[in-house]
Amino acid sequence: MTEEPPRKRMVKPPTGGTEEGRGKPARLKTAKMRTPSSQAWLSRQVNDPFSAKARAHGYRSRAAYKVSELDDKLKVLKPGARVIDLGLAPGGWTQVAIERGVTNIVGVDLLPVDPLPPAHIVQMDFTDPACGPLLMQLLGGAPDVVMSDMAPNTVGHRRTDHLRIMGLIEIAAEFAISVLKPGGVFIAKAFQGGETAPVMAILKQNFTDVRNLKPKASRADSSEVYLVATGFKGR
Incomplete structure (x- = not known):
């Protein structure tokens, strides 16, 4: 349990950059049905280097x-x-x-x-x-x-x-x-x-x-x- 919103499986594993997933900042395709705070959190999660690294290495969370x-x-x-x-x-x-x-x-x-x-x-x-x-x-x-x-x-x-x-x-x-x-x-x-x-x-x-x-x-x-x-x- 964390203080952050529940993680949603909405992001595909990184396909560019290094094995840690570093590359150009990702953009979310749509903000439909999301609050501004939820949109900001998801954007930060997608582009966070430790989150990308966790996805690349098979960890369930950063x-x-x-x-x-x-x-x-x-x-x-x-x-x-x-x-x-x-x-x-x-x-x-x-x-x-x-x-x-x-x-x-x-x-x-x-x-x-x-x-x-x-x-x-x-x-x-x-x-x-x-x-x-x-x-x-x-x-x-x-x-x-x-x-x-x-x-x-x-x-x-x-x-x-x-x-x-x-x-x-x-x-x-x-x-x-x-x-x-x-x-x-x-x-x-x-x-x-x-x-x-x-x-x-x-x-x-x-x-x-x-x-x-x-x-x-x-x-x-x-x-x-x-x-x-x-x-x-x-x-």
Whole structure:
């Protein structure tokens, strides 16, 4: 789940430029039945280099490059690791984890997600009390990594949307603290703009290092950042 409008399969794979799809900016053939904001988002998506690169390389979303960059620093998505992916749709983060050797991974999302073997994919509301135990049952043991790309549907009121986002992050953080192995890692998408102090305080109490990171694949004009907590102290 993201803060952006749902991605629509309206763009053909790039046919010119390099294998990353770089070439002349693409133009949408028609704006019929689209709002100006939707038209602008689609145009940006078509011409974004990371989106083109994702299409060319078979990733389901440009978000794959965000988690790739984070893991280049953290080195936690590796063979033998147990991973839980919260809000996995459309599956880019899980794709990267599998590509890097993770075979024991469970993901959950409200939206349907096409299979990504060997990952277990659950279509369910993560805030449902039954969800956490089900994820743990499918994973078969304590995770080394809990990563969350969750974001609620926005209502258009900036402060309300931000509070709802932070509420989801707190729920994800509390879940991670309740299930992670000692030394484990928690990664969550967040947004700059205040109200992060409570969740940062929770993370600092339970992890040895807590940072905000902004991958290069995250658009420069976006307030998106990633909370990265490493070295879980244990319960």
